Amino acid sequence: MATPRLSVADIQTKAKQLRRDIIECTTAAGSGHPTSSLSATDIVAALYYGGILQYDAKNPHWPQRDRFILSKGHAAPLLYAVMAEVGYFSRDLLPTLRQIGSVLEGHPNMRRLPGVEASTGSLGQGLSIGVGCSLAAKLDGYPTRTYVVTGDGEMAEGQVWEAMMSAEKYKLDNLVCIVDQNGYQQTGATKDVLDLKPLAPRFEAFGWFAQEIDGHDVGQVLAALDKAAATKGRPSAIVARTVKGYPLQQMLASDPNHHGKPLTKDEATQALALLA
Amino acid sequence: MKMGKSVRETFGIALAQLGDTHKDLVVVDADVHNSTRTELFGKKYPDRFFNVGIAESNMVGVAGGLAASGKQAWLSSFAAFIMCNAYDQLRMSVAFPNLNVKVVGTHAGISIGEDGPSQMGIEDVSLACSLPNFTVVVPSDEPCTMKAVEALGALKTPAYLRAGRPNVPILYENGCDFQLGKAIQIRQGTDVTIIANGLMVAPALEAAEKLAASGVQARVLDMHTVKPIDESAVSAAAKETGRIVVAEEHMLHGGLGSVVAMSVVRQHPVPMRFVGVKDTFAESGKPDELLKKYGLTADAIVAAVKDLPKK
Numbered sequence: 090m091a092t093p094r095l096s097v098a099d100i101q102t103k104a105k106q107l108r109r110d111i112i113e114c115t116t117a118a119g120s121g122h123p124t125s126s127l128s129a130t131d132i133v134a135a136l137y138y139g140g141i142l143q144y145d146a147k148n149p150h151w152p153q154r155d156r157f158i159l160s161k162g163h164a165a166p167l168l169y170a171v172m173a174e175v176g177y178f179s180r181d182l183l184p185t186l187r188q189i190g191s192v193l194e195g196h197p198n199m200r201r202l203p204g205v206e207a208s209t210g211s212l213g214q215g216l217s218i219g220v221g222c223s224l225a226a227k228l229d230g231y232p233t234r235t236y237v238v239t240g241d242g243e244m245a246e247g248q249v250w251e252a253m254m255s256a257e258k259y260k261l262d263n264l265v266c267i268v269d270q271n272g273y274q275q276t277g278a279t280k281d282v283l284d285l286k287p288l289a290p291r292f293e294a295f296g297w298f299a300q301e302i303d304g305h306d307v308g309q310v311l312a313a314l315d316k317a318a319a320t321k322g323r324p325s326a327i328v329a330r331t332v333k334g335y336p337l338q339q340m341l342a343s344d345p346n347h348h349g350k351p352l353t354k355d356e357a358t359q360a361l362a363l364l365a
Numbered sequence: 366m367k368m369g370k371s372v373r374e375t376f377g378i379a380l381a382q383l384g385d386t387h388k389d390l391v392v393v394d395a396d397v398h399n400s401t402r403t404e405l406f407g408k409k410y411p412d413r414f415f416n417v418g419i420a421e422s423n424m425v426g427v428a429g430g431l432a433a434s435g436k437q438a439w440l441s442s443f444a445a446f447i448m449c450n451a452y453d454q455l456r457m458s459v460a461f462p463n464l465n466v467k468v469v470g471t472h473a474g475i476s477i478g479e480d481g482p483s484q485m486g487i488e489d490v491s492l493a494c495s496l497p498n499f500t501v502v503v504p505s506d507e508p509c510t511m512k513a514v515e516a517l518g519a520l521k522t523p524a525y526l527r528a529g530r531p532n533v534p535i536l537y538e539n540g541c542d543f544q545l546g547k548a549i550q551i552r553q554g555t556d557v558t559i560i561a562n563g564l565m566v567a568p569a570l571e572a573a574e575k576l577a578a579s580g581v582q583a584r585v586l587d588m589h590t591v592k593p594i595d596e597s598a599v600s601a602a603a604k605e606t607g608r609i610v611v612a613e614e615h616m617l618h619g620g621l622g623s624v625v626a627m628s629v630v631r632q633h634p635v636p637m638r639f640v641g642v643k644d645t646f647a648e649s650g651k652p653d654e655l656l657k658k659y660g661l662t663a664d665a666i667v668a669a670v671k672d673l674p675k676k
Contacts, residue, residue, distance in 0.1 A: 225431045225435065255418065
């Protein structure tokens with residue numbers, strides 16, 4: 090089934106709703122990674138609402154579906170928010186995030202939640218799984234495309250580069266890696282911990298087609314995804330410059346990383362007003 | 366006993382055969398296919414064979430992705446490299462999502478010989494057993510390995526198969542009645558039970574012959590499946606023979622001996638002794654010299670039986 094492309098304005102409206110969901114469910118859970126989720130929200134909204142990902146929320150195991158792999162599994166609240174919004178499960182489940190018995194675990198678990206394509210949470214593994222999905226699609230002659238979202242801190246994992254080399258070897262033009270380059274990781278700024286910028290030339294050196302864009306400009310995200318889809322004979326990378334916690338960076342200015350902690354109830358109220 | 370092929374060679378032959386009937390079977394390699402013998406499959410089915418280079422972690426993730434897309438993915442490398450280099454990937458990209466991936470660790474144990482301890486997987490069974498959802502199999506000879514590969518091909522969940530490098534004697538000349546999770550009683554006896562797997566089943570039989578000469582009748586069990594362990598065979602051995610020796614070409618910590626001991630203690634505690642690699646790395650040398658030096662022989666099993674309290 091073909092999923093339609095919403096207008097940029099409509100995608101932006103959807104993204105705003107996803108951000109509200111992310112803040113509400115992490116604040117209710119009292120833990121989680123809201124700022125890591127917020128930086129990737131426009132990318133994920135473009136994938137699901139931009140007619141890019143071909144999926145059927147009512148038939149999550151449809152063999153020819155496209156795959157979305159959230160390699161930065163700690164951004165699970167974003168994945169759950171979009172899955173609920175497009176109908177994989179009821180929005181009523183969102184407040185159960187991280188609670189015992191809930192399928193909405195701290196990091197995505199594909200065995201418990203149909204529609205999740207990979208169980209992630211140990212960084213560096215999603216792109217390899219994506220390579221496997223892309224190889225299988227080629228073997229089966231399916232039009233399936235695989236989209237993997239990684240963090241920029243995650244790029245320090247050697248396995249990502251192993252995966253890149255194998256994707257080039259097998260000319261996986263049905264594979265796209267999108268780096269959510271928000272510039273921060275657990276203990277500080279990525280440029281201080283292990284600086285891999287500029288990333289796009291590194292992808293190019295590994296034989297990939299690489300684009301660098303503003304990851305909060307939905308029009309740019311869609312254009313880059315279209316260009317990736319039109320690229321033949323090699324895999325595509327999109328290095329998306331983002332802001333951690335976007336668009337709450339002013340509010341969180343005293344702690345721009347704000348990694349791995351939810352907003353307080355007061356902060357959440359303020360944030361939801363900003364996102365109204 | 367007549368010498369047969371190595372377990373790794375037999376695995377390679379069996380895998381290539383399995384590919385004939387299992388059209389969704391794919392194989393991933395980290396550039397050791399001539400050693401692990403997956404090249405037999407690769408030559409026959411090049412479209413379904415992926416050599417991702419010397420990159421075990423990626424190999425496991427790629428296999429996970431293939432399996433998540435409906436394939437049965439087999440991957441193989443040396444036991445030491447696949448289990449120790451890519452353990453997190455086996456945990457997260459195979460075991461946790463419970464995917465149809467079969468992991469084959471070749472060159473396991475100290476019997477690989479001259480290449481030395483860096484290449485010797487002596488902890489692989491312990492590591493594999495610590496992965497939820499995994500079945501763990503250590504076949505002893507050619508007919509047993511043929512059946513094991515076939516049985517794992519019918520399984521939809523993750524499994525680890527251990528395959529040694531050297532040629533091994535044929536124990537089941539008239540065919541092997543192999544069932545996953547079910548021990549094979551290869552010799553009858555009521556005075557003591559020797560539970561072994563892999564390369565150590567042949568020495569266990571030799572030890573039983575030596576013991577018979579001194580009037581001790583040893584039962585011998587080929588415990589090819591370590592996980593799930595055959596609880597009823599262990600229980601029967603404890604109740605009917607009263608004493609148990611476990612022999613394996615693996616670290617004593619966490620291997621077959623540990624698994625059997627837990628089962629024995631829970632069901633019917635009896636005196637036990639353990640033959641295996643003590644808390645050490647081995648060294649380079651000829652396989653037979655190493656097995657002797659590190660106490661993995663029929664004589665070592667006989668000594669372990671004699672060390673047990675008399676009945």
